[in-house]
Amino acid sequence: MSAQKMHIDIYERNWMIFSAIMIVGFAITVSVAAFGMGIQVPAPEQRVDPKTVATDPNSPWSNPGLREIAPGKYDAYILARAVPSWEYLPKELTVPAGSKVTFYVTSSDVQHGFKIQDTNANFMVLPGQVSKLTITFKNPGTYNFICTEFCGVGHGVMYGAIIVTP
Amino acid sequence: MKQYQLSVGEKKFVGSHLLVAMVALAIGTLFGPLQAFEHAGWDFYPYLKPLLKSYYQGLTIHGVLNALVWTTFFIMGFLTFNVIFGLKRPLKNPTLNKVGFWVMVVGVVVTAIPILTNEATVLFTFYPPLKASWMFYAGLTLVVVGSWVEGWGLFMTYSAWRKENATERTPFIAFGSLVTALLWQICTLGVAVEILTMLLPWSLGLIDGVDPQLARTYFWFTGHPLVYFWLLPAYISWYAMLPKQAGEGKMFSDSLARLSFWIFLVLSTPLGLHHQYVDPGVPPVWKFIHSMLTFGVFFPSLMTAFTVIASLEHAGRKQGGKGTFAWIGKLNWSDPSVATQLLAGILFFFGGIGGLANASYNVNLVLHNTAFIPGHFHLTVATAVTLSFMGISYWLVPYLTGKKLWGRKVAVAQAWTWFIGMIIFSNAMHVLGLLGAPRRVPLGLAPYVPAEWNSRLFQVGVGGAILFVSAILYFIVMVKTALNKETVAEEVEVPIAQPMQDPALGPVWLDRWAPWIYGALALIVLVYGPVLFDLIKNIALTSPGFRVW
Numbered sequence: 001m002s003a004q005k006m007h008i009d010i011y012e013r014n015w016m017i018f019s020a021i022m023i024v025g026f027a028i029t030v031s032v033a034a035f036g037m038g039i040q041v042p043a044p045e046q047r048v049d050p051k052t053v054a055t056d057p058n059s060p061w062s063n064p065g066l067r068e069i070a071p072g073k074y075d076a077y078i079l080a081r082a083v084p085s086w087e088y089l090p091k092e093l094t095v096p097a098g099s100k101v102t103f104y105v106t107s108s109d110v111q112h113g114f115k116i117q118d119t120n121a122n123f124m125v126l127p128g129q130v131s132k133l134t135i136t137f138k139n140p141g142t143y144n145f146i147c148t149e150f151c152g153v154g155h156g157v158m159y160g161a162i163i164v165t166p
Numbered sequence: 167m168k169q170y171q172l173s174v175g176e177k178k179f180v181g182s183h184l185l186v187a188m189v190a191l192a193i194g195t196l197f198g199p200l201q202a203f204e205h206a207g208w209d210f211y212p213y214l215k216p217l218l219k220s221y222y223q224g225l226t227i228h229g230v231l232n233a234l235v236w237t238t239f240f241i242m243g244f245l246t247f248n249v250i251f252g253l254k255r256p257l258k259n260p261t262l263n264k265v266g267f268w269v270m271v272v273g274v275v276v277t278a279i280p281i282l283t284n285e286a287t288v289l290f291t292f293y294p295p296l297k298a299s300w301m302f303y304a305g306l307t308l309v310v311v312g313s314w315v316e317g318w319g320l321f322m323t324y325s326a327w328r329k330e331n332a333t334e335r336t337p338f339i340a341f342g343s344l345v346t347a348l349l350w351q352i353c354t355l356g357v358a359v360e361i362l363t364m365l366l367p368w369s370l371g372l373i374d375g376v377d378p379q380l381a382r383t384y385f386w387f388t389g390h391p392l393v394y395f396w397l398l399p400a401y402i403s404w405y406a407m408l409p410k411q412a413g414e415g416k417m418f419s420d421s422l423a424r425l426s427f428w429i430f431l432v433l434s435t436p437l438g439l440h441h442q443y444v445d446p447g448v449p450p451v452w453k454f455i456h457s458m459l460t461f462g463v464f465f466p467s468l469m470t471a472f473t474v475i476a477s478l479e480h481a482g483r484k485q486g487g488k489g490t491f492a493w494i495g496k497l498n499w500s501d502p503s504v505a506t507q508l509l510a511g512i513l514f515f516f517g518g519i520g521g522l523a524n525a526s527y528n529v530n531l532v533l534h535n536t537a538f539i540p541g542h543f544h545l546t547v548a549t550a551v552t553l554s555f556m557g558i559s560y561w562l563v564p565y566l567t568g569k570k571l572w573g574r575k576v577a578v579a580q581a582w583t584w585f586i587g588m589i590i591f592s593n594a595m596h597v598l599g600l601l602g603a604p605r606r607v608p609l610g611l612a613p614y615v616p617a618e619w620n621s622r623l624f625q626v627g628v629g630g631a632i633l634f635v636s637a638i639l640y641f642i643v644m645v646k647t648a649l650n651k652e653t654v655a656e657e658v659e660v661p662i663a664q665p666m667q668d669p670a671l672g673p674v675w676l677d678r679w680a681p682w683i684y685g686a687l688a689l690i691v692l693v694y695g696p697v698l699f700d701l702i703k704n705i706a707l708t709s710p711g712f713r714v715w
Contacts, residue, residue, distance in 0.1 A: 005673065006421045006422075006425075006672060006673050006676075007419070007421060007667050007671065007672070008419070008422065009418070009419065009476075011472075011476075012418075012419060012422065012472055012473070012476070015468070015469075015472045016468075016469065016472075019464075019465055019468040019469070020465065022468075023461050023462070023464055023465060023468075026461050026464075026522065026526070027458055027461050029526075030457060030461075030526050030527050030528055030529075031454075033527070033528040034454060034527050034528060037528075039527065039528045039531065041443050041444055041450050041453060041527070041531070042444055042445065042446040043446075043449060043450050044446065044447050044448070044449060045446060047447075047704070047706060049706075049708050050708055050709055051708065051710065082712065082714045083712065083714065109295070109712050109714070110293075110295050110296055110712050110714060111293050111295075111296075111378055111382075113534075113535050113604070115534075115535070115536075115602070115604065117602045118602070120531045120532070121531075122444060122531050122532070122534050122535070123444035123445075123446070123534075124442075124444050124445050124446065124535075125446075126378045126379050126382075126445070126446055126447065127295060127378055127708075127709045128377065128378060128379065128447075128706055128708050128709055129378075129379055129445075129446040129447045130446060131444075131446040132446070144614050146602075146604055146614055147604065148534070148535035148536065148604040148605065149293070149535055149606070150222070150289050150291075150293075150296075150606040151296075151714065152222075152296070152712070152714025152715050153220050153221075153222055153287075153714065153715045154714075155222075155606060155607060156607040156608050156609070156611055156612040157611075157612065157613055159613070159614045
């Protein structure tokens, strides 16, 4: 049993109430964006064996690239690798404006990143895991995708591009 | 009343921690400007080829020595001082603490050898399957184990003090230090399990592969609370020392300060997944729960901001300061220990705002692994923490050595150059991140850099140059102080801001450890348990190692 009560100054009490309201406000904002506005983050999709993912003929990453699955809808299988050199396969993809592209990206060696400039696509690429995200390219242009995780001395030259044609 | 005196041996012991910390900082800081200059297009790495194999070897040295060695050694030394001085009693078992310290020192040496020979160019996050020499992992383990042992020594000392003082409140600086040491014991479990069950046996050839997703999850279990392990010692100084130094101020609220430390203990571990929002193997629902808890831990930081600023205002008004803001000018800005910590606090305000952006589940998509991130943590760990520790050393080193601080004005200039250099550097890094520049890239050479980044890259170099000057000033002051023939007449007074309210009037539950520890562990089990259970159940040790540097 404690007779002592916590002493809280009136200004400090008000500040704490204000802080709590502010934090709840942030949490609501983020929640609305997460659930109401279609913000996507990668979710567990598929486990693969990084040792065979690029060579096994049954693996889509043995033949990486675009597959048109319906008019204007594509699946893009992309392999990120540091060995033998730092690159994405394929390095370049071309789609018409308005295309909806679902990316399936994995690594055959170390951890990489995948960030498509000027879009909300920005995720980790891990060996053994598949990162999946869908992006609709409305405007024509060249969108670089760059590696955002340290993957060895060639990390800074690792990039590719999506060319969106009118 | 004469202040409690540490023995010569105790002063030497605390001082040894500071010495290792400062040597690490001196070497680590040397490499900071090299990264910054590279961004501006002044690449010195080709000239350093005989010594340094790559940009990334330099970056590894910079990150490991500054973020891990400088911080951990300074903190363990400062916590040890606070416990002894705060409790007014010697360590219960000084040999145990010495063993802990030497295990840490051996650990640093064992870690440094492969880094310096380019066998561990894996940066301070050492994400597998980048595979460093086994010595790198073994050395890091020793550093962590040594810091645990030192922590146990501090807990035993507290327990002995508690037996001697059954009803007294723990003096605040000792209280805060013990909570910090406790937080460290809990949160380092993640990286300990990562190294001992995967990385070390793998690097020794005992297992063929690792699971990179599980390794990342273990790493960030430790990685975020690590931030609070850095920050809380600075908070101890801001709460309970700085107001006194700034103008004889008192600590505005003792009990809320204690409450905020306990909230940090409970909330700082179960939110590590906010570093893994865009990892493929972690279910989004847990990412979201961790994002909400991350906002929760903002609360004790806001409480800290209030109490610290109110205590400083008390100091400013005591010095005759008036007006809503004019009292700030009356603070003791000519004391380098005050100037450093006030400036560190100002930049921490912006660091905190940037942290909220990182923590936001959605906004993070724009920022993740961009230059925004190093921009952010140079405001937090490299300024709020490092500049404050420099400030603490401006009184602690004279206290420990009995030497007068050399060059007070030089030290004040050091504080301001750090502040200005960091504003330029960090602002440019934040903007680059928003423009899409990735982190950990020698941007001076990257083929995809658009022209619109160039002016910001130049600012990174300018900021780095000013910071380099500041670091040199700091080491000149430290070396000149150590060699100073002029000694202090009396022992340097340890700045302690007394609380406005008698702590004995505060609630007893603020001095009980058990409920908070159980609460922390329960929350960890609740929000980390299912994620880790699933990842461990589906473990796939399929990734062989790569040496790609």
